[in-house]
Amino acid sequence: MTDNVHENCGVAAVHIPDGSKFQGMAPNFLYKLLMNLQGRGQLSAGITTYNPLRPRLLETHRDLGLVTEVFKESNPDEQLKIFKSLAGNTGIGHTRYATCGADDRDNAQPLERTHGRRWKWFSFCFNGNIANYSDLKKPLVEKADYHIMFDNDTEIMMHYLSRELQAKSRPDMKEVFSSLAKKFDGAFNIAFINARGTLIVLRDPIGFRPMCYGHYEDVLLVSSESNALANFGVTDIKYLQPGEVLQVLEGKIAIKQLVPSKKQARCMFEWVYFSNVASHFDGKSVYLARTKLGEELAKLETLPINTNEYVVVPVPDSAKPAGDAYAYALGLPSREGLIRNRFAGRTFIEGRSREDKVRNKFTVQKNIIEGKKVLLVDDSIVRGTTTRNIVKYLKEVGKAKEVHIRVSCPPIVAPCFYGIDMSTITELFAPRFKIDPKKPIEKTVLDRMAKELGADSLIYQTIPGLARSISFPQEKLCMACLNTDYPTKQGNLLYGTALKNAMNGQKGRTYEKDKDKGSC
Structure with a gap:
């Protein structure tokens, strides 16, 4: 993806049983899990652990920066000191990018709330976005005299x-989270730990985001993505299903259906872009989905392809599987005409000064593309800003004869309110061209879009082709940003607000412009 789109976090949890040879090593396991979830958030990272042998039963370390920065990888003595302070057998961890809230340490997760009673002292983190945030906030402020400090979900x-948790006696934690799941509208994968050592991991009943678990020897590992578990050598990876809860209570692990999953809508962007290419989401391979997207895209090709004039250049890194498969299906070479600067980070996740970061992100291989007709394969076009810059770069610096854009995701025509930072219509590229997602895009419209991007032609993936590639039926995927079919009530309300904001020329996130119906 060449546009700066943000997905907001990765969640991890660990439980080491009593008597294990790994006693006290929860922070070590969590650190490695978070390293493998770094792509889901590069703004901040944090860990909370439970240890009944220390005065602070829950200990949290969190800060701004990459996982290696927060946990002092470059300073072994400092890192050892941090890990010693966090020593424990149960813990949770988080990497964050913000879809709302300030970019400061106060908004880093896990978020800990202390209390004298152990079941009321807890820490938690989550992946997602609460779409009815403002509806939940209103009674707290107006009826219960709450002061909201950070104004985020x-x-x-x-x-x-x-x-x-305010009852006088200790509640059943499954009932607590069942009640919460009924109140929240949106995407929310939650990891929770209290000062009794109880661990809860919940996947929302819609199932927007992935959550999986498995064992490394006798250690329970939980992660937003399967690649983090696979890198421990875990082979029997299981997936927490929509509405399920994993609970560790007094050392016993139980997985139960917490709330019914009446409608499922897995975010298609996890396969298209966000998830690590080595991950599986509910058993469906991200890599294979991306290669199938390339194969489907090749079926739509209309140019008179030949190996003398044409070369395929995938935009690194997430578009490479699709680009390679597209090239193979057409009998064309796939070349690294764009080399990514590995030290520039994932531009989409870093947040600020988009144009400056893009300039440093890629190097053009002039010897590969000079005089060629370049088939530029990207996974999606969101705002179009960096796509336009890359096309210009290939032509002016790489001396490409032509640049034809091929996109493995259908046009993004609507905002997301479930954890991807694209909440307004006006920021998106495709809606400017009045595309009807239920109909094929006319060639004249595609030609106008290509011209706007400085390209010679443009072809998008189709929605049926996307569903076939992921191998999930359309009705079990969230494609709201592609077809405006939002899977929750609040999503539909926010889309109505987004349409009004676009008509009135209002800018800023939809849920910041409509505090009565917004989210963070």
């Missing part, structure tokens, strides 16, 4: 958790 979730 994580803080609101903390308050609702606290209210569920």
Whole structure:
């Protein structure tokens, strides 16, 4: 993906049983899990662990920066000191990119709330976005005299958790989270730990985001993505299903259906771009989905392809499987005409000064593309800004004769309110051309779009081709940004607000412009 789109976090959890040879090593396991989830968030990272042998039963270390920066990889003595302070057998971890809230340490997760009673002292983190954030916030402020410090959905979730735990006697944690799941509208994979050592991992009933678990010897590992478990050597990886909860209570692990999953809508972008290419989401390979997207894209090709004039150049890194498969299907060479600077990070996730970062992200291989007709394969076009810059770069610096854009994802015509930072219509490229997602795009419209991007032609993936590639039926995928079919009530309300904002020329995130119906 060449546009700066943000997905907001990765979640991890660990439980080491009593008597294990890995006693006290929860932070070590969590650190490695978070390293493998770094692509899901590069703004901040954090870990909370439980240890009944220390005065602070819950200990949290969190800060801004990459996982290696937060946990002092470059300073072994400092890192050892941090790990010693976090020593414990149960813990949770988080990497973050913000879809709302300030980019400061106060918004880093896990978020800990202390209390004298152990079941009321807890820490939690989550992956997703609460679409009815403002509806939840309103009664807290107006009726319960709450002061909201950070004005984001994580803080609101903390308050609702606290209210569920305010009883005089210790509640059933499954009932607590069942009640919360019924109140929240949106995407929310939650990891929770309290000062009794109880661990809870919940996947929302819609199932927007992935969550999996498995064992490394006798250690329970939980992660947003399967690649983090596979890199431990875990082979029997299981997937927490929509509405399921994993609970560790007094050392016993149980997995149960917490709330019914009446409708499932897995985010298609996890396969298209966000998830690590080595991951599986509910058993479906990300790599294979991307290669099939390339094969489907090749079926749509209309140019008179030949090996003398044409060369395929995938945009690194996430478009490479699709680009290679597209090239193979057409009998064309796939070349690294764009080399990514590995030290520039994933531009989409870093947040600020988009144009400056793009300039440093790629190097053009002039000897590969000079005088060629370049078939530029990308996984998606969101805003179009960096796509336009790359086309210009290939032509002006690489001396490409022509550049034809091929996109493995259908046009993005609507905002996302479930954890991807593209919440307004006006920021998106495709809606400017009045595309009807239920109909094929006319060639005249595609020609106008290509011209706007400085390209010689443009072809998009189709929605049926996307579903075939992922190998899930369309009705079990969230494609709201492609077809405006939002899987929750609040998503539809926010889309109505986004349409009004676009008509009135309002900018900024939809849920920031409509505080009565917004989310963070």
